[in-house]
Amino acid sequence: MEELPIKKRILFFVTEYLLLGVLWLIFLTCKKSYNDNKLPPYPCEVLFWHNRLAFMCFAYKKWWKSERKRDGKVIISDHKDGEIITRIVSHFGIGAVRGSSSKGAFKALKGAFNEINNGIDIIITPDGPRGPLHSVADGAVVIAQKKDLEIYTLTYEADRFWEFNSWDKMRLPKPFSRVNFAMSKPFKVTDMELEVAKEKIKNELFKAENDNKF
Template structure:
């Protein structure tokens, strides 16, 4: 019964809760020009709840797939984001890494955008795993950083310090200019991504 609730009821409850919260907030978007080319969206695990609003303001008719792990939290997240019309590419660095990389590359090649949390699914917070670098260097897509900064919020005591905005505040949504990390050593590429992501990150 508990598993059924988590997988079939909880995602829908969270979806409507999020819809209500974001409807009551003033939303301010800081976006670059949209050139329509496929992008790799980089967002922190603790900030992922805000990003459907960020994305669909940027690309109203866009198609985006999120890389989501196979763990229990991943099941809930996959069902939740499907309510926002976001698809999923399932897998992680520890389970089926090569298969999920191939699936992600196919999505980009077909013209879809791909979203990834480089510090997920286990952290540490604000770390950058190798996967996003491999994806960017094996595809023609550039990386774009997504952040959201609410004026009023709850911050959970989880490893990712998960952020949920409170009602009746203001949320600033940020999207960086697309950038390329091809031909850059992996550790340097990870540092570039992290530095750009931290510009508008929550403390």
């Protein structure tokens, strides 16, 4: 990302720490639970819907840092919104591969392949960064197929939450709510046609939501 003017750098800094503080304050008031599924000892692909982005840093602390002590990197767009997300997730030890299906797709794929070769998991919101809601971008399939990766879905459900009027219907748990985090069992799409694989991924993500609802 090109060097920002001083006013924008200040705005980014304030936004970064304000959002980070809000997320932590809400998270600390909530009652959390996590299912028993685990990630493998080798690189994999992890997918979650864009509207579950808000609390996924806390899932990372559980499944990567606390249990596995390995690293994963998130594919994040080169847009300005992506810069804010990159800064926030860095506080949780999460790295970023910059680029997306709408901007910098080749760079994102190349970066993802390099990280996998280095033993790093790739984490993707398949309908990000700009939707449509609950769509699956080709990149999620291409990465998994080219590297013959196991895929895991990740989600959280809250018994009380705000749903924002954004394209992704972003969900943020309310303070003092109950939040269930869930990692799926693995599946593969290696030998599937592109559209069949995308439908498989979509169904697995919806299944994770339905199985984890209150």
